[in-house]
Amino acid sequence: MHHTLVALVEDKPGVLNRVANLFRRRAFNIESLTVGRTAEPGVSRMTVVIDSDQVSAHRVTAYLYKLVNVLQVEDLDGVPSVARDLALVKVAVAGHDRANLLRVVDETRAHIVDTGEQTMTLEITGEPPHVDAVIARLAPLGIIEMVRTGQVAMRRGDTAFSAVMHT
Amino acid sequence: MYTTHVTLSDMSIQRTGAQIIWECLGREGVRTVFGYPGGAILPAYDAMLDFPIRHVLVRHEQGASHMADGYARASGEVGVAIATSGPGATNLVTGIATAQMDSSPIVCITGQVPGKLIGYDAFQETDICGITLPITKHNYLVTRVEDITPAIKEAFHLAKSGRPGPVLVDITKDAQQASMEWEWDDRPVKMRGYRPTGVALKSELQAAADLIRASRKPVILAGQGVMQSGAMKELRAFAELVDVPVALTLLGLGGFPASHPLSIGMMGMHGESWVNHAIQEADLLLAFGMRFDDRVTGNTKTYGVNAKKIHIDIDPSELNKNIPADVAIVGDLRDTLRDLLDILEPAKHRQWLKYIASMKGDTAVRDIQALPDNGHLYAAHVINDIWRITEGKAIVVTDVGQHQMWEAQYYKHETPRSLITSGGLGTMGFALPAAIGAKMARPDTEVWAIVGDGGFQMTQAELCTAAQENVKVNVAIINNGFLGMVRQWQEFFYERRYAATPLRSPDFVKLADAHGLLGLRVDKRSDVSAIVQRARDAEGTVVVDFRVEQEDSVYPMVPAGADLHAMIRRPEPSVLVETAEDSM
Numbered sequence: 195m196h197h198t199l200v201a202l203v204e205d206k207p208g209v210l211n212r213v214a215n216l217f218r219r220r221a222f223n224i225e226s227l228t229v230g231r232t233a234e235p236g237v238s239r240m241t242v243v244i245d246s247d248q249v250s251a252h253r254v255t256a257y258l259y260k261l262v263n264v265l266q267v268e269d270l271d272g273v274p275s276v277a278r279d280l281a282l283v284k285v286a287v288a289g290h291d292r293a294n295l296l297r298v299v300d301e302t303r304a305h306i307v308d309t310g311e312q313t314m315t316l317e318i319t320g321e322p323p324h325v326d327a328v329i330a331r332l333a334p335l336g337i338i339e340m341v342r343t344g345q346v347a348m349r350r351g352d353t354a355f356s357a358v359m360h361t
Numbered sequence: 362m363y364t365t366h367v368t369l370s371d372m373s374i375q376r377t378g379a380q381i382i383w384e385c386l387g388r389e390g391v392r393t394v395f396g397y398p399g400g401a402i403l404p405a406y407d408a409m410l411d412f413p414i415r416h417v418l419v420r421h422e423q424g425a426s427h428m429a430d431g432y433a434r435a436s437g438e439v440g441v442a443i444a445t446s447g448p449g450a451t452n453l454v455t456g457i458a459t460a461q462m463d464s465s466p467i468v469c470i471t472g473q474v475p476g477k478l479i480g481y482d483a484f485q486e487t488d489i490c491g492i493t494l495p496i497t498k499h500n501y502l503v504t505r506v507e508d509i510t511p512a513i514k515e516a517f518h519l520a521k522s523g524r525p526g527p528v529l530v531d532i533t534k535d536a537q538q539a540s541m542e543w544e545w546d547d548r549p550v551k552m553r554g555y556r557p558t559g560v561a562l563k564s565e566l567q568a569a570a571d572l573i574r575a576s577r578k579p580v581i582l583a584g585q586g587v588m589q590s591g592a593m594k595e596l597r598a599f600a601e602l603v604d605v606p607v608a609l610t611l612l613g614l615g616g617f618p619a620s621h622p623l624s625i626g627m628m629g630m631h632g633e634s635w636v637n638h639a640i641q642e643a644d645l646l647l648a649f650g651m652r653f654d655d656r657v658t659g660n661t662k663t664y665g666v667n668a669k670k671i672h673i674d675i676d677p678s679e680l681n682k683n684i685p686a687d688v689a690i691v692g693d694l695r696d697t698l699r700d701l702l703d704i705l706e707p708a709k710h711r712q713w714l715k716y717i718a719s720m721k722g723d724t725a726v727r728d729i730q731a732l733p734d735n736g737h738l739y740a741a742h743v744i745n746d747i748w749r750i751t752e753g754k755a756i757v758v759t760d761v762g763q764h765q766m767w768e769a770q771y772y773k774h775e776t777p778r779s780l781i782t783s784g785g786l787g788t789m790g791f792a793l794p795a796a797i798g799a800k801m802a803r804p805d806t807e808v809w810a811i812v813g814d815g816g817f818q819m820t821q822a823e824l825c826t827a828a829q830e831n832v833k834v835n836v837a838i839i840n841n842g843f844l845g846m847v848r849q850w851q852e853f854f855y856e857r858r859y860a861a862t863p864l865r866s867p868d869f870v871k872l873a874d875a876h877g878l879l880g881l882r883v884d885k886r887s888d889v890s891a892i893v894q895r896a897r898d899a900e901g902t903v904v905v906d907f908r909v910e911q912e913d914s915v916y917p918m919v920p921a922g923a924d925l926h927a928m929i930r931r932p933e934p935s936v937l938v939e940t941a942e943d944s945m
Contacts, residue, residue, distance in 0.1 A: 203554075204553065204554060207502075208490065208502075211491070211494065212494060215494050215495055219495045249681065252681065253678060253681075253682060256677045256678035256680075257678050259556070259677065259678075260498075260676070260678055261554070262498075262499045262519065262552060262554055262555050263554055264554050265553055265554045
């Protein structure tokens, strides 16, 4: 079962290492891990997707809180949330497949972000299952190269998740 | 000898990073450090001579981290170890991991190669922050002189608050050499992401009280958290108010007086049989500052299945980790017990206590103390005699193995911090250096290191540290010529195939003598008392070589992963006497 955890962490050297090491040491499987800035200087936001049951997710949350540089953790399981994944896919453009490829692009709301003589690069954004589905349709056409960002996620509605000061 | 040219000052003044280290340590109350000098920490050592600090020169940095640990466990204060970069730092690792597993507050300060050389594989460079990341509560790499003070202040705050643990501060040589206008900032440490304690909710306390009121067969499981939160009085008041027997973990021994009528003894793999049976038959387990280690539970699927569980711990990650709790409370144990005492009504559990007492009778006939003197010296005799002669008032520091379990069974601990032992990591070589550290922390208390012949040889070089520092530790080597606990497992589970467990030792009496220390030998039960007394009376560290029965085993024993009630018991006395004679 997949769990999406969001962590606000201090933007300091080695913090990504501490978080990644925690998952390795406690033998949890990371499906994806993304990290980037937030609106608040000095605070980064991580989205971690792990393969675990509910009990393990509770443990992960507790362990994350033990890291001194982790400010706030939210488990998005069962919480209405928006999740997005982005993929760049370079596909072969052999003559007779071109029309087929353009039809897939059109039907899946993929964007053509670059074209070469032999290839075309597509950007696919959406919920991870959507990205999976588009990639599955592109696969028979010949994927030359691919990269995915991993999932980012945010709670829906007016509730904001921020690093409040704890004393 | 330790003259002070520079006094701890409150004024802003020019200081090097090296001086700032000692300014900070002094203000954190540190008077003794355990360490070993080397290139990258030399500026700090040079500055040390100007500060009122006692430095204990160890023979191996592992000794420094164990001594800091022993110091911390004996005193409740933070122990400090100091080492150079590279091998100096990596040699600390076993002691750091030991402190981490047993939640012992130590701060390790290591020198690091100059900042501009980091990442270039410089001489004696190692990524000690990377190496210790999973075995410290937190660690710091300090590359600027301005960052030394906050790092050390935070290190001490982290080490001793919440669930204590080791913190490492790695300081580059150039940061030690640089200077700055320095001023001590005595405001309390504030860290955004660090919340060391929780407070129990009223609803949780009420739920716990309801379970306690409904229980007919409750057992308290008390761990080291009792001592770390200073909850000895509250635990006693709690147990007496609701009339509940108290079982202790290995690290919990001393948190509740062994002589108290409600004390039933140690639980777990080598716990007393009646304790393990009581746990398995209980209808309520009250886990106070303990973490359901696998040595305590045996098979978790069959552990305490008839019991509701109330688990109180300061570390939220321990709750529902190994054993699910019906009521899980995050909080300081002393505060939480006080809150509970406010809402609990007195109770009596006479039948239950009587039943547990009746189970003790079965064990008494198997007790090795009850056997007639057949000429053999058993470790249990030695330890029991040390307990009797020291009136249970010594600090005993053990190593790891059979002697450790016999100590737990035969030395009755009445007071907190009187047993210091490596429980979680099970670190052989811990006893001698940790005992030296403990004696430094509490010089007025008698300290015994009880150690096997295997573990002693791992860190025996620290005998020379004890001699140089003129520290009096009484070392009892339980010498059976085997790596005893491993031999026992080979006997029980590997058809007596003694792979690599027979062990030759040096002449320990001569070894002591070579250090200018008194060495004594005992091989008869009748000599134990007199020699123990002679060791106590002698000046300086004394080594006593107790030549005990070679193939004795620790009973009872729950095989690893077996059900807690499925204990291997000591054979009946008749069988035992025969076996002893056979092996003569």
